Amino acid sequence: PGDDSPHPKVARDKPDLCRMVTAPKTGKCYCRGRLLGKGGFARCYEMIDLSSNRVYAVKVIPHSRVSKPHQKDKIEKEIELHKSLSNKHIVKFYHNFEDDENIYIFLEHCSHKSLAHILKARRTLTEPEVRYYLRQIILGLKYLHVRDILHRDLKLGNFFVNDNMEVKVGDFGLATKLLPVDQRKRTICGTPNYLAPEVLNKQGHGPEADIWSLGCVMYTMLFGRPPFETSDLKDTYRCIRAVEYTMPSSFSVAAKDLVGSILKKNPESRPTLDEIMNHDFFTKGFIPDVLHPSSCLMVPELSSPT
Ligand SMILES: CC[C@@H]1C(=O)N(C)c2cnc(-c3ccc[nH]3)nc2N1C1CCCC1
Numbered sequence: 001p002g003d004d005s006p007h008p009k010v011a012r013d014k015p016d017l018c019r020m021v022t023a024p025k026t027g028k029c030y031c032r033g034r035l036l037g038k039g040g041f042a043r044c045y046e047m048i049d050l051s052s053n054r055v056y057a058v059k060v061i062p063h064s065r066v067s068k069p070h071q072k073d074k075i076e077k078e079i080e081l082h083k084s085l086s087n088k089h090i091v092k093f094y095h096n097f098e099d100d101e102n103i104y105i106f107l108e109h110c111s112h113k114s115l116a117h118i119l120k121a122r123r124t125l126t127e128p129e130v131r132y133y134l135r136q137i138i139l140g141l142k143y144l145h146v147r148d149i150l151h152r153d154l155k156l157g158n159f160f161v162n163d164n165m166e167v168k169v170g171d172f173g174l175a176t177k178l179l180p181v182d183q184r185k186r187t188i189c190g191t192p193n194y195l196a197p198e199v200l201n202k203q204g205h206g207p208e209a210d211i212w213s214l215g216c217v218m219y220t221m222l223f224g225r226p227p228f229e230t231s232d233l234k235d236t237y238r239c240i241r242a243v244e245y246t247m248p249s250s251f252s253v254a255a256k257d258l259v260g261s262i263l264k265k266n267p268e269s270r271p272t273l274d275e276i277m278n279h280d281f282f283t284k285g286f287i288p289d290v291l292h293p294s295s296c297l298m299v300p301e302l303s304s305p306t
Helices: 069-083 115-122 127-145 207-223 233-242 253-262 273-277
Strands: 019-022 029-039 042-049 054-062 093-098 102-108 159-161 167-169
Touching (some): 042 102, 069 093, 127 207, 207 253
Antiparallel strands (some): 029 042, 093 102
8 A cells, every 4th residue: 555654665565574374273374485496386485483483494386286186186195195204304294284375385494405406516425425414314214114105206306404404305296105016006107316227117116216216316426417317318218227327436445336236227136225224335434423514515524533
């Protein structure tokens, strides 16, 4: 509403009020903050609970974006699955609600974004850092697998890093309950990054395919690029089926051995999560207890115990 006071106008385009959202059931008020980015059907924002000043990372999904029943089912499945999880290494699901326009999913705010952002800034990570991050990812994945849940889209962009530099596995948009081999869906849904050979050959996605993705994640953190990346997607698929990749000479003997033991064509030949954790790469290498936020931008000077 324009006012006619002689005072200089408040910069109307930047009103100091924020976009308000009220949860119907609780009446709690949230202030919508900066746009964090897009993810699937969602525009993601920082949102602040005005009564507690807590900040959340919130997926805001317009009803119009999930108008078709199968799209709505997908969102509801993701919410039901994520809501049921509670683990130190899994992104915390706080609550969800709808208003006239949107579905809101309130998640743990991870101020250092994801390992994809950190790797982009660093190009490669040191082996102690990879041990530090991979250990937490494996603990999160173990929590899922013992509950017969497959993530099915493990990639650096889905490993979120919070203010304390702790890693949290997130984005359960492609996650599903493990089904007996004969009942598995065989079509590849979504755009998983690190597809295992058996998934490409439409044999269905088991826990071993999540382990394959971990091998690709480990390789990518150490080398700076994925093991099977070519300019042509068909060529990438051929390399995956043939398990054709180069092992960088810069990798330590233990790193080469672990990556080599995971990237196996036959799912049964791959190590279990426990076997990975007990591999020399972890047991014979220095694992920092904490990482300083500066390692998001530069090589940390890690004082390993002499
Ligand atoms: C909310 C969706 C997704 C996510 O799942 N989490 C947990 C998350 C946490 N903090 C952040 C975050 C805090 C500060 C910057 N990003 N972002 C998260 N994202 C990003 C938002 C855009 C694409 C994926």
